[in-house]
Amino acid sequence: MSHAVQHLRESGHLGRFYIDGGWREPDGQDRACVINPATETAIAEIPLGSSGDVEAAVSAARRAFSGWSRTEPATRAALLSRVHALLLERAELIAQALTAEMGAAITYARRAQVPLAAEHLRVARDNLADFAFVSQRGSTAILREAIGVCSLITPWNWPLYQITAKVGPALAAGCTVVLKPSELSPLSALLFAELMDEAGCPPGVFNLVNGTGPVVGEGLASHLEVDMVSITGSTRAGVLVAQAAAPTVKRVAQELGGKSPNIVLPDADLARCVPLGVAAAMRNLGQSCSAPTRMLVPRDRLRDVEALATAAAGEFVVGDPLLEATTHGPIANRAQFERVQMMIEAGIGEGAKLVTGGPGGPAGIASGFYARPTIFSEVRREMLIAQEEIFGPVLAILPYDTVEEAVEIANDTVYGLGAHVQGTEMDAVREVASRIRAGQVHLNAPDWDPNAPFGGYKRSGNGREYGREGMEEYLETKAVLGFYS
Template identity: 50%
Template sequence: MNRDSLYIGGRWVSSTSGHTMAVENPATEEIIAHVPAGTGEDVHRAVSAARAAFDGWARTPMAERGALLGKLHEALSARAADIAKTVGLELGTPLKVAKNVQAGLPLAVLRGYADLAADPVPEESIGHSLIVHEPVGVVGAITPWNYPLHQVVAKVAAALAAGCTVVLKPSELTPLVAYLLFDAADEAGLPDGVLNLVTGTGTEVGAAIAGHPDVDMVSFTGSTATGRAVSHAAADRIARVALELGGKSANIILSDADLTKAVKVGVGNAFLNSGQTCTAWTRMLVHRDLYDSAVELAAATAQGYRTGDPFDEGTRLGPLVSAGQRDRVRGFIERAGARMVAGAADVPDKGYFVAGTVFADVDPASELAQEEVFGPVLAIMAFDDDEDAVRIANNSRYGLAGGVWGEPERALAVARRLRTGAVDLNGAAFNPVAPFGGYKQSGVGRELGSYGLAEFQQTKAIQR
């Protein structure tokens, strides 16, 4: 694996900076690798390579692109164990979650796009017009650290299936797993320049991608603040932007819900990946008749989440990604101003750990209920009726995900009223081919499945 290089134009090359960035293991605070600190000049080289490759890739029949994505899936699947181990080292995700989610989910998404491209939807006609879907062009993909391969694949696979070429900047905190993808891409025989890798900081490489005049679309996942900056940079040249940003999702437990299941699954959702999940149900809204029992059960459930070494099979909460993230989460806990019912547990002395924390009697207007904590912190609130639950849930500038528990038709009625991009009823499983994205400040556009593919396409009407 060429971790000392960038991947541009189908070749491993050196960065023009000659400098590197350290990658840290957040569970041990040890430096585990170095990767190139890319520059704006490196971005320009990568964009030029992507532009040169675009016409040929765009003209390649979609079914042939799908076949190449199938080869990429095969090569990446052979690296599944390495993916889980790498994410465990650079992010601290516990091994079981790393295998099932950090490795399993991106492989499922990649397989889905390979299949979608291999069997393209026939072109439609409207009257005397032929409706044609064409690739947007060169895509700049800027991805986060919390699901470092899934977020890459969700963008890259869709863009490649659509006929776009890509310049990728992975997070500087978790760049190593991207190298496994590029090793697999090299093995699969993707044409030169179709997929390019430039590692580096957001301020240097990310900004250069967002502002590059020859990048036709920027697809970004990360914080709302950074998404706003990316959008502004792209707006100067009227480039397309897709943004998947923050969340403060509500988990609504109605009066006729299966309380035990709703609370236990809800705590697990809020604590998944140490709470470093944009869709996490970090607000638990419980009908007042069930409230005291829910608080007691949530506290007991949280106390069962053992914190420690990600490679220990008994660990359920790994570290946060960095010292800065740990300190940020601790700040929210210290300022909470609510009743802590779980969380005062010992954590390892070394590493960036925070115990699973639950607060009850949280004010719906408070910082804890309004701001994205991005750590294993759950806020519980009571509501009086369905109308009250919907009002509290929608009282957020975010709208990414959520859950509703109760009698199916009643739960569906509540779900329809939530201003959010996805809702799970009674613990329904995540669907990797359903559209994913947010309302309000949670983003613009959709990822996954046919909706994700459409984000990377232009629509043309040909009259005949």
């Protein structure tokens, strides 16, 4: 049994929700199993929230809002600092929870999933040090005030990371929140609720209700007392949340799907940028909305790229996520595994060149939702694998003849979340980046920046997360004329 599951069982928190500063028995009777994707076995059972649970959580958040929104920024920063410290103290337990609930390789959970999540809390805390909640424009005061009660809906692929990316800035802004994590990966969320409780979060400021999208998600999105919804998920899920929220005219921030391009310019150092591009496309086993899963390369260098990409994929070790040598564990759940397999078959059926990988799982693995890292080449822009988000370890290599054509191909998608550009001449790299319709562009594989705003154009969503812009998303603007007269 996972240490995380054992811990939650012994604490009694596994079968409860965190509402109004305490652990509450669920109102409804529905339950769901948490499946370990490495073994395909149930490792825990959690309650699924009802309309009564939603009502209790929203009511608690509403009662707490008046007091929390009027606290000093230093008070909110102090809470975030305590939560940040506790998260780092419990890093190993949370990493094990992530491996158990969604299959992240334990080394990746330790190296990326947990520490990057902690960074969102640190940034939210640090932004409070000098943020101008009141500014002057002539005789008018411009006030930035907390928007109110926020429902936060988070996905299964980066469970803790997306929780902190929303909870941190929302609490920093002075909002109160109700969190609905994915029912497929709820363990890390329960552990995070424990941290909030131990850090001394005031009752009602942070609340957690597990449940399904149609019941808890829609209930939160449509609730009259919820002022804002922030969702990270598929474009389909984002549309449903926006529709549910529309009658109450609440703000909806959406971080949705992506089909990010990686433009390899003609002067790029292939030996460096191709392996980095393959690694980026398949980080978290490709289960990242901003993963650069379309690599655009000069046609006359296509064969060299194929060889380098194949070698890079050959370095991956797919297998038991608890082993230190494993770089990539299983796909997080059965439904996603089946979609990945379907898309690989679609790529073969459309005539793309299968360079490495393919359908099925790695040799020697009898159970678990394991997929083979797969690379297609000679992909055309109209192919399904070039247009639809696959959300698995599948990379499409598309050749181009001119840089102008590469930019056109990069923008030829309904998405606009992220993009990469790689080349030697920086003026050319920057110029290409300026023409890509995406919310975040990476030049020559830079380090991750938790202060860089993140969000999409087109059907990749609206609003921004991370950094100062992430906190501003949870603020209203009030003008007070004559304030300085």
